[in-house]
Amino acid sequence: MSLQTPSSPLYEGTLAIEGMTCASCVARVEKALKKVEGIDEASVNLATESAHVRSHTPIDYAQLIQSVEKAGFDVATESFEFNIEGMTCASCVARVEKAIQKIPEVISAQVNLATEKASIQAISSIDKKQIIQAIEKAGYSIAVQDIELNIEGMTCASCVARVEKALNAVEGVTRANVNLATEKAFVQAPASKTEDLIAAVKKAGYNAQVVQADQQSSHAKKKQQEQDVLKRDLIIALVLAVPVFILEMGSHMIPAFHHFIAHSIGTQNSWYIQFVLTTLVLIFPGRRFYQHGLPALLRLAPDMNSLVAVGTLAAFGFSCVATFASQLLPQGTVHVYFEAAAVIVALILLGRFMEAKAKGKTSQAIQYLVGMQPKTARVERNGQTIDLPISDVQTGMIIEIRPGERCPVDGEVISGNSYIDEAMISGEPIPVAKQIGDQVVGGTINQNGHLKIKATAVGQDSVLAQIIHMVEQAQGSKLPIQALVDKVTLWFVPVVMSLAVITFLVWYFVGPEPSLTYALVNAVAVLIIACPCAMGLATPTSIMVGTGRGAELGVLFRKGEALQQLKNTHVVAVDKTGTLTEGKPKLTNFEVVDGFDKDRVFQILASVESKSEHPIAYAIVEAAKDLNLDLLDVEHFDSVTGAGIQALVNGQQIYIGADHLMHKLGLETSIFSELAEQMGNEGKTPLYISIDQQLAAIVAVADPIKDTTYSAIQALHDLGLKVAMITGDNRHTATAIAKQLKIDHVIAEVMPEQKVQSVQELQNAHGIVCFVGDGINDAPALAQADVGMAIGTGTDVAIEAADVVLMSGNLQMVPTAISLSTATMNNIRQNLFWAFVYNAALIPVAAGVLYPFFGILLSPMFAAGAMALSSVFVVSNALRLKGFKGPEFEES
Template sequence: MDQALRTPDRAPLGGDTAAGAAIDLSVQGMTCASCVGRVERALAAVPGVARANVNLATEQAHIQAEAGVTGDLLVQAVAKAGYEAQVLSDDNRHSDEAEARHDAEADALRKALWLAALLTLPVFILEMGSHLIPGVHRLLANTIGMQNSWYLQFVLTTVVLLLPGRRFFTVGIPALLRRAPDMNSLVALGAGAAYAYSVVATFFPFLLPPSAINVYYEAAAVIVTLILLGRWLEAGAKGRTSEAIKRLMKLQPDTARVLRDGQWTDASVSSLSRGETVALRPGERVPVDGIVIEGSSYIDESMISGEPVPAQKNEGASVVAGTVNQSGALTLKVTKTGADTVLAQIIRMVEQAQADKLPIQAVVDRITMWFVPAVMAAAAVTFLVWLLIGPTPALTFALVNAVAVLIIACPCAMGLATPTSIMVGTGRAAQLGVLFRKGDALQALRDARVVAVDKTGTLTEGKPALTDFITAAGFDRTSVLRQVAAVEARSEHPIAQAIVQAAQQEGLSLAPATAFSTQTGAGIVAQTEGVLVQVGAERYMRSLNIDVAVFSTEVQRLSEEGKTPVYAAIDGQLAAMIAVSDPIKTSTAQAIQAMHGMGLKVVMVTGDSRRTGEAIARQLGIDEVIAEVMPDGKVEAINTLKQRYGMLAFVGDGINDAPALAAADIGIAIGTGTDIAMEAADVVLMSGDMGGVTAAIDISRATLANIRQNLFWAFAYNTALIPIAAGVLYPINGVLLSPIFAAGAMAMSSVFVVGNALRLKRFVPHRHT
């Protein structure tokens, strides 16, 4: 977990970018999928821009640009398209100002909604009350009179359109004049048409046929009110989609206790630098990445790794900013600060994944590019058909149905369907310790058919440990272990180091060894505590004429477990059989079982011997073993498996895994591995175990299912209701869709899509159940 997670550098505010650098913009004024497409096309048209992704849910644009492209150029391009933009940097990306702007927008929508509702309610009662409640029409006629009722409705509706509804006209009409209509254009046309028709009927009735003299002030006012309601609910829901990022940002404390000039003092975290000494008391959050130089404690790393069990930290252990110290006091040496900390890099990686577009979004983009013009054409056709062949009053029917078509088909839900699910899904994944470095990996992982895994450090702990130490008759285990460890302490071999570590863990003190020599490829020999100690493989024992048949039963068992035994002789007599192996991680077997339950095939790709690989495969239930392969051979094995099974995910952690990670359809790096492996991967698992793979696949499948639900709702909903709004049911059963219901249905469509995406916040993968 203490390894660096690198992402592409961000461009400075308004400055030139290096070749292939990324510039992020905050874009204000977008309301629907058409707006997204328009901003993307405007940015893509700037010379030097290689790629532009615009996200309606985050209201941000992510641009890959060549050298010479400045943030100012991109802001100007967005402005020409009719929207406001600001270059995002590390300083203002998550500033209080940005959050305040979002809160102010939501507050303005709330105030506009209340004003519109208060003004619309009398209009609705005056007009619809006379239709719905017997006696109201006569009451109005006998009191203020119908004409005065229309005058009052005109005044109230005019205020609704001029004040709270003004935003739709000031944005929608210019967009229409630029031949780039958006959702605001549809609302402005719909509400404006109903209002204009009513004004003519009120003040110039002689221009209309007698049967067509009706007013629809309530339609214009209610349309504005309901869409404001939808916008306000949507703004609140969209704010909740980014809570995962906000929660991660709030993990780092503002101050830390640092040793300066021999005195402990409280200082801002931003002022800390590498090499400084920081004190951490029980219950405090770790302010920066560091190494423990004094003390012992348990650290809750669940918000970083997703693992609920606190990790023990002793001298020399690494700690990560944002994690919580539970019990003891620690003294830390600062290793990383600011944007270099693991927490900061996690936030950047989540943002990068949220900014990317999934392949499924390309289909949505192609459809929505033509959707608004198609809706306007459908509304025009509806108006003409009803005007030419509709019943009396034809003009009234034509107007009402055309307005209903314009309002029902606003593509807000289409624009929000994919990005909101990605935002919530990747944010939830980060909380579970799964980081999607690339957004398209989210979709690709769902389609994986086979998971190929490296052995060392992925299935296993990655460091040898003493697993068996069996003494021969007449020998004391403690004495033999102490003497063998004293000799092995002179060796650099991993097996030797494992034996020494085991002795130290048992508290054994090691005497010095003399006359040490290595028998190449066979064993070692030395003097310690006045005895001759010889340690080596079976062939070394045979060369010494020492019979090891007494351990034949144990040797058979070790062979089945994939372990290779070595032997120790004291003064020429067989004293012990020793087995050192790389222990399998405790979570590995359960994770592989879960993968099988998901219908995945699991293949081990390892450089170890076939016997060892197959023994471990039998223990874990792995389907297939490809053993004794070099790093370039792993790439060949990956390509063969892809051809045989289809979409493949490869899980690894070492430098030698980087080529295979890059060659796989989805590369998954264990977060406790090397920088190179993580740089080559599409997904990083902070938990450091195979359980993270099942969590990643689970969240991938859940997020894509959520996207499919949203897209079905958005497209099926619009496709089904446009004909109904146009009046196709009228000849059958006399049913028409009122513009008021159309406005309410359209507003609720967007709220449904965002609300459905928010369900992912409560998602729990199999390994956390």
Template structure:
């Protein structure tokens, strides 16, 4: 896929789930579009294309679903001539999602129109900044103004619903009150008269349909004219039929057969109120599905304290550049990704990694933007800003996952695409059947049944069933430190039968650590470690570094250090001759190992590396160094076993070390001493043997295996290559995240199945009831008003059920806080 880019567009005028198929069809007919996926819950289309953005906007406009656009004003510094203007203008116009850009040298600003959802002010500012012209959003337009559109829509919908209810209530009381309370019926006839009552109902219902209810006609009738009816068309047809019949009965009663002169103004009015109420409840509930994204966006502070010319100034985050020196006070949020220059503190990274325990930070450590500094002050240097920060990448991954379409959704979309035309056809057949076979008066009964079928059908619930669960599930997973980068991984992970794991850096920390010290011949453990570390500090070998790292900070001076290739080191420490290295080094120097040889051999059998220390020709101690198992790994693997998962290890390490580790962790299947290509063969064999396979890895050599597995899970502390190749990313290096990811996948898919079961079951059961199949057997003939209420509740039920995923708890949580040395290690 060459020169392809992917943008997210906000699609307007989608009234129901059946619109999804029409928008996708419109997009896919554009020659330059390689892929298009539309999410009804978020009203977002994810489009991969190679040509100009205008082709896409024109296709959406022609289909009747235009993409939402925004216009922003940028202030640009450093422009000196017309060539600067044209350079910036061309760069902005070529940015993904930009419809038009105009740069003005006189005002030192730019006006940019872009497809809403495809980019944002920060990304466009970075386009200019990369050319060397710092850009920022004009102060007149705040971020809050851009993010409050949904709240404004909900407020407008609330007002429309209340106004509609005020108009509908008298209509309902005048008509239905008489049916429920005979005395009220007689009072209305005695005081107002039947004709006056009908005229009042006509006036109020007309005002309601022209006012709050006109949205259904403005959207539904054009969709009928395009031969692509949506949910609005169903409402427009149903209420329009009830209203026109009632108008005829009121003003031209002689045009109707005798005995069929009835008014249904209350049905049209109440239907509009109930559907508006349903959409209001749905909009409020859908607003909560994006809570995870809003929470992540809210993590970044608005300003940062920057060192400048010997003083500190507060500067907006958008103006921070790589290399700026920042000061972070206790309790403040870290503004951008940065490297610590000075200071010591503990930083709460739970909102990014899901780990509840603060992490120690000191010089040369990295801090992540959006995390919370503890009680210490830090001085840092910005390393990544804007869209390059970890937080921005997390938000982008979550947005992509929330906009993804699972394989199960494809079937739903194909059904909903044909659903509305099918419902209209069923409603037509219902009317015809009642006119032919129904009892007298057939016309009113046929009208009631036909309108009820139109109103009760609910493609919205079917269309919302999957995407709302995806939105909430992936958002909650992100809060737990699990990022589903690719949507189908959410569905596939719960099907996994075997989890294959890399060893180094995945099951283990990926670096050697001092494991144990066994002193002998009267030497003390502290003395031995002090002397060994002093000598090993002169070597860069990983094993030497592990010993030096475990030592106290005040090491004695060393002289006459000599490296003995393949054997170890020798030197003088505080006037004593020190030898440290393998058993061969000791044997070469006639050092008797009998006291410690058995223990050293036993540790070697477990995969550790034994070393010996001699002082002045006498054996002083044995030291063992190993790559320790990561905290939480045994618990994570035990939890996966409880879930019925088969565990396998695929590693390039030697078989003895791998077997020892597998025995300790209870791993079922081992493939050792394999090259990266061999990992692919091992994965294929495991898949053939057990079924759907997930592979967990962290290194560059794991990238092919991550790509080849059914589900690739990358440790977030690993390499960028591994993370970019994976389907799922664990933001921390803790394998308990695998269990959390599996749990989240299972819970989300269970929720989706519940939603689909309700949505399809609702329509399968209630459409026939609305059509009146129970009426010949003494059952009810569903009123259009009740049908509207049931339809509204169906969508609200689906969204509310999806919101339960927000309360899913982590399958496993790390509870053991690190020591300061562990935190800084």
């Protein structure tokens, strides 16, 4: 073994050894470790089942593991994955693998370009930060994921700011949003940082835990328990505080009552009673303020609890001195304020209880969606039907749904017919017919038929789970308007405490006698009145109620920022096919020349078109199926280049095509000229049918405009918005449809990739653009627009490119979403105005600025009541959004 010189670098490492049972095992492991070249020292601990090695050369862990295994023991290893961003080719893969494998503790590393993942096996004691640093040093980055945390202990906006600051300080965090209303934090960070995030929150003085997939109902129960505890403490506080208030304030307001107290129990005894009752209020129901507020103050990070704690303790402490050591106070200042301390606690608890009840209503939309999920499913197994817990249902299972029951999971109908009420996902009140092959969504209600479905999506993959996740994400998001609030609230409480000190000093040195009394009362009033609860609740409560109401209407905000952007939209650009129109061509016109049998001609037409793959042919054949027509045998089917098709049916020569094919055949089409012109104006292309060299009929197929499109466009115009249509269809058809719908701007004959350029042109010309598409081929345009709005089908909700998802194909949801955005933003502005103006106006009043002019002072008790009222007002104002109805649409 080589000797280590003092100048040699020292390498140390720890391994977890498995399989050791006695001292001889320890000896064997030590011997095995020391055999590895370079190891200077090896010590093995049986109690901790670990080995510590030292070396003068870099440690070769692979050799150590091999040596330990050869001795008959195992080294504990760990396998984990990282999502890697920035890799584009095989050389990137090689560089990342090389960077990871350079870390001594890594046993193996495999990087997959297709999945963009690194699968790593390493000894269990490895510090994952080494891997992250190695990957970043190689020029790549670890993909972050959304981590959701429940935060406990937050009471006001300054708490939010502190938790956010603590989370953002954790290495690897790219974004952290903390929501006071939902008491959650939404963090973007590597998954490996979860424990660090929880530790950072605890260090800031709060508690955090990761939100689990099934925690929604337990969270609701927990909030109900907290509400019950608040109610209990409020009742105790009121029972104890009311006698204190009567004894003290009754004596001040009613002279006869003052004399009664003085001559019956005595003033000093009255103070003793008030002391006992107030002490009980502070120790029991008021304890929460001191448990949280005083430690926060010691950390130099005061919050709302700190304001209440300092204010009530100041009033209580002064009163105790006046009661038990009055000789220490200047003459004329011996007064007690037990009633202020007791009543402040009672009033703030009253405010918190009312706020908790109101906040519970803000999350009713989520609770309603969670309640949509049935608890069990009726599953077929081995020829028998059994009830299974919904958590045990797996894809592929056959599930029976009886009339009136909710569909337990997403699935495909394999037996039966029925109507399904899908209002919960689409906002549409009319039930949808379902037959074999159709999709059903978990949580929707089976109306009148008996169905069997094959489960296609369960758990977190279901549509309902995706909707809940989207709504929660939107509710937890932070709008740009919140930036100002965040900056103010971080410094608000320290500033208020400074103002309270200044108030005390000014009144003590400049105020009238008894100056100490005035100084104390006004300083306490400043502390109590200035709580920034209302500021912290102003934005998140409105977002919660607004996005929740949107979900009920079938409008899902995937990104909260869309709420603010939609209100400022100038132009709504819409895709044509599937958005303005049904997306499926239908037969719209069919007229025959006198002397021809209409049914016979249509049978021949459908028979020939059944051989064609054209969308027009599909529409004609579908119409024939609806009429239950039998198709005839077709011979010698062929296309006429650029003009139409030809075939033989029962020996008759059939041609189908545009007017120029008929003219080429020497047939005159003027008999249909008026009808053909009308079709052209409606954006339809007329086709003609000839049978044995005779013009027989005219037919038109079109993608019909949805019935709801007309009123939707009108509603957008009523909102003062311009409407543009972007389509790949020919200009003539597009212009005809735009004329019918009164669309302002038409961009036609564009390929999907050119839609992005079209959106950019509209942005340059008009400003903020909302693009509405079907979310599939419109993804680039949805991403380019300021707000991308995807019209879903009720089942495809996870459209990554869109900011807003409309659960139904009804374009009326677009003006509804914009109106909801406007209503929510107006509500937020009302809340912020109230919160800021309230504090700006009442802090000076509490400090006593009106006293020299009007003799008005604000009692700490009234300050507590006003503070509680402020928060309740903000939450109640947000709850008005639950009644949002959106624009009214005229019947088409």
